[in-house]
Amino acid sequence: MHPRGVIVTRPEPGLSETMAAVADTGWLPLASPALVVQRHTLRLPQKLPAAILLTSGQAVSAAVVAAQQAKALDIPVYAVGDRTAQRARDAGFTHVKSADGDARALVALLQTHQQPECGSLLLCSGAGQGVELAAWCRQAGFKVVRRVVYAAKPIQHINAQTCTAIQAAKVAVVLFFSAESAAGWLAALPEAEQKQLAAQASAVVISGRVAGVLRAAGWQNIRVADHVSAAAVMDALGTYPA
Known part of the structure; x- marks a missing residue:
């Protein structure tokens, strides 16, 4: 069965509404904010x-x-x-x-x-x-x-729930909302989980700059939103495949 997990790296304000939007489209949202504000x-x-x-x-x-x-x-x-x-x-x-x-x-x-x-x-x-x-x-x-x-400021450690979901191959997609937060989030992720995600999961990103950060980190499956907005990121994510 296709994994349902979608990691949301957006901090508040915005994290809660994105989590709700992800859930509304049938995916399982996982909170893992990339920044401490x-x-x-x-x-x-x-x-x-x-x-x-x-x-x-x-x-x-x-x-x-x-x-x-x-x-x-x-x-x-x-x-x-x-x-x-x-x-x-x-x-x-x-x-x-x-x-x-x-x-x-x-x-x-x-x-x-x-x-x-x-x-x-x-x-x-x-x-x-x-x-x-x-x-x-x-x-x-x-x-x-x-x-x-x-x-x-970038987080220093990825939360345990996120790491466990990655290790169990339950993550299908990661949402990234800026190049800086994407770089910081990846830097905080242990190397083994980084490699597993890059090989198994898709990234949905808000801009081409973010896509460049992920390609440099070895990601292949990247979808770029049509324009720079959280709504466009959700459109690029789409609904959970039936």
Whole structure:
């Protein structure tokens, strides 16, 4: 019988909803987040920014707490994707737009809806992230202030449940959502389990960059999502074969 196990390497927020989506399609989800996320505190400046930029759902909590403290939940928010935009709305922001794409799409959205003379943009990002987006925004004429609101570090050890499932050949697919997290997750996986997974399981990945990491690690069966989104990853996974 075809193994039903699907390892989800996405951390929260996002892990729970992806686990539920995997289960809804008939697969058996196995949680094995590739990252440990540390939150940082954010305070909005006294002169509020003209808008807040969010490139990840990880940045929403810090941004909304800061906006609540400043009584500024009506500040315009621009999110790189639909899921991050929805998290921002659910958290309390009232004016949220989604680029439904990547960083370039976010810059294009800003150019359509935001005027540089209206004030600076606050980019909430992870450590080591958002630098390229900030540069593109500045090239488009915007003033950008970048603040690190979280740090995502690779896990050091894969949980026992995941290793046991791999050893028992119960894993059919592994879902990867970034090149960095894929590299970190593979580095934490014992060598024997790495070789077994690469030989027996498929990988469903969010981008070609992630696929490159896996090919370098010896994976052959890789499916790349049609575009960079968690929904596209689920589409690429498909339903459990009858």
